[in-house]
Amino acid sequence: MKLNRIYSFLKTDIDQIEKELETAIESDSRLLNQASLHLLQAGGKRIRPVFVLLSAKFGEYDINSVKNAAVALELIHMASLVHDDVIDDAELRRGKPTIKSQWDNRIAMYTGDYIFARGLEYMTNIKNPEAHQILSHTIVELCKGEIAQIKDKYRCDQNLRDYLLRIKRKTALLIAVSCQLGAIASGAPEEVHRRLFRFGYHVGMSYQITDDILDLTASEEELGKPAGSDLWQGNITLPVLYAMEDPALRSEIERVSENTSAETMKKVIASILASDAIERSHRVSRMYLDKALEDLEYLPQNRVKKTLKNVANFIGKRKY
Amino acid sequence: MKLNRIYSFLKTDIDQIEKELETAIESDSRLLNQASLHLLQAGGKRIRPVFVLLSAKFGEYDINSVKNAAVALELIHMASLVHDDVIDDAELRRGKPTIKSQWDNRIAMYTGDYIFARGLEYMTNIKNPEAHQILSHTIVELCKGEIAQIKDKYRCDQNLRDYLLRIKRKTALLIAVSCQLGAIASGAPEEVHRRLFRFGYHVGMSYQITDDILDLTASEEELGKPAGSDLWQGNITLPVLYAMEDPALRSEIERVSENTSAETMKKVIASILASDAIERSHRVSRMYLDKALEDLEYLPQNRVKKTLKNVANFIGKRKY
Numbered sequence: 001m002k003l004n005r006i007y008s009f010l011k012t013d014i015d016q017i018e019k020e021l022e023t024a025i026e027s028d029s030r031l032l033n034q035a036s037l038h039l040l041q042a043g044g045k046r047i048r049p050v051f052v053l054l055s056a057k058f059g060e061y062d063i064n065s066v067k068n069a070a071v072a073l074e075l076i077h078m079a080s081l082v083h084d085d086v087i088d089d090a091e092l093r094r095g096k097p098t099i100k101s102q103w104d105n106r107i108a109m110y111t112g113d114y115i116f117a118r119g120l121e122y123m124t125n126i127k128n129p130e131a132h133q134i135l136s137h138t139i140v141e142l143c144k145g146e147i148a149q150i151k152d153k154y155r156c157d158q159n160l161r162d163y164l165l166r167i168k169r170k171t172a173l174l175i176a177v178s179c180q181l182g183a184i185a186s187g188a189p190e191e192v193h194r195r196l197f198r199f200g201y202h203v204g205m206s207y208q209i210t211d212d213i214l215d216l217t218a219s220e221e222e223l224g225k226p227a228g229s230d231l232w233q234g235n236i237t238l239p240v241l242y243a244m245e246d247p248a249l250r251s252e253i254e255r256v257s258e259n260t261s262a263e264t265m266k267k268v269i270a271s272i273l274a275s276d277a278i279e280r281s282h283r284v285s286r287m288y289l290d291k292a293l294e295d296l297e298y299l300p301q302n303r304v305k306k307t308l309k310n311v312a313n314f315i316g317k318r319k320y
Numbered sequence: 321m322k323l324n325r326i327y328s329f330l331k332t333d334i335d336q337i338e339k340e341l342e343t344a345i346e347s348d349s350r351l352l353n354q355a356s357l358h359l360l361q362a363g364g365k366r367i368r369p370v371f372v373l374l375s376a377k378f379g380e381y382d383i384n385s386v387k388n389a390a391v392a393l394e395l396i397h398m399a400s401l402v403h404d405d406v407i408d409d410a411e412l413r414r415g416k417p418t419i420k421s422q423w424d425n426r427i428a429m430y431t432g433d434y435i436f437a438r439g440l441e442y443m444t445n446i447k448n449p450e451a452h453q454i455l456s457h458t459i460v461e462l463c464k465g466e467i468a469q470i471k472d473k474y475r476c477d478q479n480l481r482d483y484l485l486r487i488k489r490k491t492a493l494l495i496a497v498s499c500q501l502g503a504i505a506s507g508a509p510e511e512v513h514r515r516l517f518r519f520g521y522h523v524g525m526s527y528q529i530t531d532d533i534l535d536l537t538a539s540e541e542e543l544g545k546p547a548g549s550d551l552w553q554g555n556i557t558l559p560v561l562y563a564m565e566d567p568a569l570r571s572e573i574e575r576v577s578e579n580t581s582a583e584t585m586k587k588v589i590a591s592i593l594a595s596d597a598i599e600r601s602h603r604v605s606r607m608y609l610d611k612a613l614e615d616l617e618y619l620p621q622n623r624v625k626k627t628l629k630n631v632a633n634f635i636g637k638r639k640y
Contacts, residue, residue, distance in 0.1 A: 027464060027467075028464070029464065029467045029468065029471060031467070031470075031471060032467050083429060083430070083433060086425075086426060086429060087426055087429075087430070105406075105425055105426075105429075106406060106407055106425075106470065107470070109403060109406055109407075109425075109429050110403070110407070110463065110466055110467050110470065113403060113463050113466070114460070114463040114464070114467065117456065117459040117460040117462070117463045118460055120440070120456040120459060120460075121453075121456040121457055121459075121460050123456070124449065124452040124453040124456045125453075127449040129444065129447040129449075132444040132452060133441075133444040133445075136437065136440040136441040136443070136444045137441055139437040139440060139441075140434070140437040140438055140440075140441050142437070143430065143433045143434040143437045144347060144348070144349065144434070146430055146433070147347075147349050147351070147352050147430050147434065148349065150351075150426065150427070150430065151349060151351060
């Protein structure tokens with residue numbers, strides 16, 4: 001089942017958001033337009049806008065208001081990817097050259113800044129001070145997560161806690177806040193938006209762990225970049241942490257650097273896949289997914305609850 | 321007369337903002353703390369906070385509320401400098417190594433992102449949706465200005481309009497908005513904050529033109545970086561545009577690139593100084609300053625009007 005089939009009843013609204021995203025990144029600079037459009041057209045699941053819209057269904061749903069939060073969150077996410085690629089020195093994202101590789105780091109920095117600023121501008125159409133406090137706090141955490149990622153690169157003595165805090169800041173909080181802000185923008189009760197925050201947080205953790213597993217298990221074609229790119233770039237993910245519990249594997253992994261050959265990387269990945277690291281990581285992802293599904297139990301009965309459940313299951317269990 | 325003598329009655333409040341800036345940039349990352357503190361301790365005139373506070377005197381002045389806007393604007397300004405140094409590949413700022421030169425471009429990108437995010441977080445303590453719309457719009461313009469600066473680097477066929485639009489976006493708007501938001505945060509009438517915006521815009525234009533003149537006329541010691549750095553980095557400023565009206569000087573300037581030797585740069589600068597370019601630029605700066613002083617006429621009589629006038633005169637006419 002495809003993700004967009006799950007929320008087909010939102011198609012008109014999602015299409016509107018896609019159009020709005022195109023409008024949002026337009027500017028009078030040709031270079032900036034090219035770089036931003038390149039990024040937009042590389043696609044993406046748009047799960048943050050989807051969560052904003054679904055969560056807004058718990059209040060007085062008005063697409064003309066809630067779309068501002070949906071566009072803002074996707075733009076902020078996109079901007080963070082552009083800066084992320086600079087940090088990771090990544091050549092490919094979703095099968096396309098990254099902005100920093102097609103242009104350069106400086107263009108990537110400013111394209112990210114611009115897209116981010118446009119996201120903020122959209123957000124200010126939501127006239128709720130609480131929403132802005134929540135979002136700005138999340139952006140600070142997002143930055144801290146990215147900085148931790150730089151600091152923790154190729155650092156093999158990090159532990160599970162370091163990893164979990166990092167993915168919380170890098171991924172889970174923005175998804176949590178997508179759910180929360182959708183609910184706040186539509187005036188849902190506090191009890192509901194707090195629960196949706198927890199739901200989004202748990203889904204986000206599960207999502208990132210699955211992403212980190214797929215980086216090792218999926219094919220280059222599915223990933224749109226070489227398998228094992230994370231480890232190659234020095235990002236020590238959950239399966240890698242588990243694999244390092246085996247001393248032989250640990251010493252293999254400790255030798256990985258950006259200068260490691262593609263051939264050696266393939267061997268290291270094969271060793272990780274042969275261990276129980278993937279299975280154990282799947283269990284952790286599944287645990288977060290279960291918590292997310294449990295959060296849904298506490299939400300008022302309505303027709304989107306089922307949809308949220310399906311989306312959560314999809315992104316927690318997706319194969320690529 | 322020193323700038324801080326002009327607004328000595330604000331000393332307690334300015335000191336509080338300085339302390340708050342130190343608190344604002346603290347994080348649990350040592351690297352980030354070092355980089356941010358390095359930037360903070362390099363100093364700066366803090367003119368944006370000063371304008372926020374002075375403008376707030378036109379309403380119900382409450383330092384505990386208005387300080388949030390003052391801190392936010394200085395942090396956003398600081399963040400833009402950090403990214404600016406990446407774009408300009410600048411080694412020195414205010415006599416100290418830039419973050420990108422002491423660490424690297426990636427650290428500079430994220431330090432900028434973090435400081436910016438912290439600025440936003442402070443700003444959300446101002447519970448006025450209009451203030452956020454104004455600020456987010458200004459940030460978008462700031463980004464456009466920086467992108468134009470990249471595009472216009474070493475481009476000798478640009479005109480006065482390109483230059484004025486660029487410095488409006490890069491500098492003047494944020495100063496204009498500092499004045500406006502100070503007034504909004506203290507609940508001053510719309511008529512007042514609109515006029516303060518115009519005042520700040522005119523001061524900002526005058527300020528940047530003076531800055532661009534000083535880059536050529538001041539000594540390396542006064543500037544904290546080599547004289548003529550702007551031109552060397554490809555930033556075509558007002559005096560350079562005027563100098564290029566002379567065909568011989570134009571061909572000298574057209575040959576400047578990042579590979580030009582320090583010796584050749586000195587000759588080019590001497591030629592510019594020997595032309596009427598500096599004098600003509602001073603006249604434009606003075607014209608903006610006069611407009612700023614005229615804006616003050618329309619503001620209600622109070623004791624800070626005189627201070628605003630003195631600050632405007634100071635920063636429009638400063639020698640370095």
